[in-house]
Amino acid sequence: MSLTVSNITKTFTKFAALSDVTFEAEPGEFLALLGPSGSGKTTLLRLLAGLDVPDSGAIAFDGDNFLALNARDRRIGMVFQSYALFRHMTVAENIAFGLTVRPAKDRPSKADIKAKVESLLKLIQLEDYGKRFPAQLSGGQRQRVALARALAISPRILLLDEPFGALDALVRKDLRRWLRRIHDETGVTTVFVTHDQEEALDLADRVVVLKEGRIEQIGKPLELYRDPATAFVFEFLGANNQASGTLRGGSVDFGGFSVPAIVKGGSEGAVTARFRPFDTQVSRSGPGFPVKVLSVLPAGANLRLELQGDGGEVYETQHAHDADTSELKAGDTVNLLPTKVYVFA
Amino acid sequence: MRSRPAEAPKTPAAIGLSLVAVFWLGLIILLPLVTVLFEASKAGVEPFLAAVAEPDTIAAIQLTLLVAAIAVPLNAIFGIAAAWCITRFEFKGKGLLLTIIDLPFTISPVIAGLVWMLLFGAQGWFGAWLRLNDIHIVFALPGLVLATVLVTLPFVARELIPLMNDQGTDEEVAARTLGARGWDIFFRITLPNIKWALLYGVLLCTARAMGEFGAVSVVSGHIRGQTNTLPLQIEILYNQYEAVAAFACASILAGLALITLLLKSVLEWRFAGELAANRRH
Incomplete structure (x- = not known):
């Protein structure tokens, strides 16, 4: 049961939202689509959900042509x-919606729906909140209800659009752990969109990095x-620094000292x-760029x-x-010596 | 969205402004209303009842209610469709459509009546054809309905558009991903979310439809007992110096409007909790 996205291209009237995007999600995988705003990650999610249609390319799940x-x-x-x-x-009605809306012949019995809702309320740790309305819940609680509602239909894939975007930092961290646990319990293939690299690296099995509608790299967080x-x-x-130098034989010479380089192009x-x-x-x-200390922060x-540095950098x-x-x-005044540098094309 | 609870006015400026508002309301709305009821009751109960029991008046009341009963649902359906289309889709000419919806607010009702005369009157574009086929539009019920529909067209749409814009499409899209079909989405998500605005629009539309004078006056033909709605009947009675009867009819018309408003208030009071929950989200 894997999700295959091949050569997806989507153009809006003015710009290309996605060009030639290809990736795969393994069964049960937790995949992050990471990129800055405008990178096309939400467009991609909407295509997966069927809320938009790509100009070309294919999306398949477990052999089914999703398009x-x-x-x-x-x-x-x-x-x-x-x-x-x-x-x-109410919260309970929200969670049950995907089941109660089914045509009569596919609809589970009332008792089954009730049991399902109760088990989901338990899963999201909101057992006593079934009769409340969304307006009476906190942001984090709403988020969990939204997840339970999506899980109620026993989805083949779970898609999450910036799932923690509207929450404050503390709740966010908590929910992140919790979401990962839910995922590991249910085992449903999950694709989530985020612009927060820390979130993606912390949560996902693999991360698809997008830039301006193209995939830059796919890999495990550590990779x-x-x-x-x-x-x-x-x-x-993550945070990074830049310096100009001369690449020569696997090292970068900064004039006076040289540093081993990982050369990517x-x-x-x-x-x-x-x-x-x-x-x-x-x-x-020691060797290094002569620099002045601006601030020392724990x-x-x-x-x-x-x-x-001398030039203001x-x-x-x-x-x-x-x-x-x-x-x-x-x-x-001290000397700053990089111990490892990266060189890209 | 939660706002700070308002408090009673305290500063001189606030008290002054409040007094101006109350005074103006009393002068412009309450005074005429009280006058109508007072004039109608001055002659006593019997002339009042006699005036109301007049067959022409009863016919006028029935016709007024019938026209409203046809025109309001038509405009409610149109209002929902227009608001849906404007708030759920991007298309060229949206601004134009919005302007056209507002047009009945800006043009004189007399013109709204005249256009139907130009189309369906004896000398109108379709006049000859209609006469040939023995179809009566002007000087008959269809004309009254058309004129009323035109004049009251914006009420429902104008109530719904800002609300539906505000609510966005997320809930409907969510329902779709959960497997809901078009009509399921409409009846289970869209309609419950707009029901209060819809009701409010319908009530305003009803009040306006029952009180419509100008457009209806043009297309009515003033056939007593047949095409005279209540506002037209009032004018005729007044012009014939039947002051008591005129004010009796006027108080009935005002009464219908008040009932409409009362209905709205009762519903608002009865469902206050649910309304608040809807707004707070």
Whole structure:
């Protein structure tokens, strides 16, 4: 039971929303579609749900041609960013909707529907909330009801559109764990859209990174992080720094010192090297860019530094607390040495 | 959306503004209404009842209710369809459609009556053909209905469009992904969500339909006992110096309007909780 998306292209009147998008979701996989706004991720989700039609390409699930199926016949559980709960129905009625709306011959008995609703209320830990209206729930509770409503139809795939977008940070983290647990319990193939790289890396089995309607890279969270294919992926997945240097024989020479490079493209000669905040060392006398300390911020177990080079360029670095760095204060002059840099085409 | 509960006016400006509003309301709305009821009751109960029991008056009341009973459902259906179309789809000429819906608010009702005369009157475009086939539109019930429909066309649509815009399509789309078919979505999601605005629009439309004078006056032909609606009957009685009868009819018409408003208030009071839940979402 896998989802196959092949060569999907979708153009709106003014711009190409998706061009030649191909990926697959394994049975039971938790897949994230990650990208900035305008990358086409929501368009892609709507195509999967059948709410929009692609210009070309194919979408199949378990051998079924999805494009030949109407949205209501695809049996897809969709959770909307706004939750889209039916405001005039109680929580229980909301969850039961997908079952009660079926034509009489396919509809489960009243008792079966009731039992299903109760088991779902239990799953989302809202047993006593069945008789409430959506307006009487908190954001996180609404989110859970929306999920239960989508699960009620025993969906073949679960689609989530920015599932945590409208929640505050604390609730978000909580729900993330909970959603992952629900997914592992139900085992339903899940595709979710997010612009939050931390969320995608934290939650998904695999991540599809989209940029301007094209897939930049598909991979497991750790793969993407350790082995980004493009500069965009590298930059999108976390804080990063840039410096100009010369690529020569697997290292980048910054004039005076050189650093081993992971080369993903580009040719020998002048390049832009990129490096993560924690792939750095600062010292008072060692090699590196001469920089001035702008600020020293505690970041949990680490120390975060903001540094400024001679040309005004700003670097962000992270270090473990140790004798060297703990004494640093704003205004100090130090040398910044990247320990590992990436070079992209 | 939750707003701060309003409190009683305290500052001089607030009290002053409130007084102006109350005074104006009293002068412009309550005073005439009281006058109508007072004039009608001045002569006593018996002349009042006699005036109301007049066959022509009874016929006028029946005709008024019949016209409203046909025109209002037509405009309710049109209003829902128009609001659906405008709020659920993007198409060229949407702005134009909105403007056209508003047109009856801006043109004089007399013109709304005249257009039907131009189309269906004896000298109108289809006049000869209608006469040939013995179909009566103007100076008959169909003409009255057409004139009323035209004048009251915007009420329901205008109530629904902002609400449906506000509510968006998410719930309907969600229902679709859950397997609901078109009519299921309409009756189980769309209609329950708009029912209060729809009811409000229908009640306003009804009140306006019963009171319509200008357009109806043009197409009616003023045949007593046949094509005279209540407002027309009032005018005729008044012009014949039958003041008591005129005010008796006027108080009935005002009474019908008040019943409509009362109905709305009762429903609002009865379903206050549900209304609030709908708005808060």
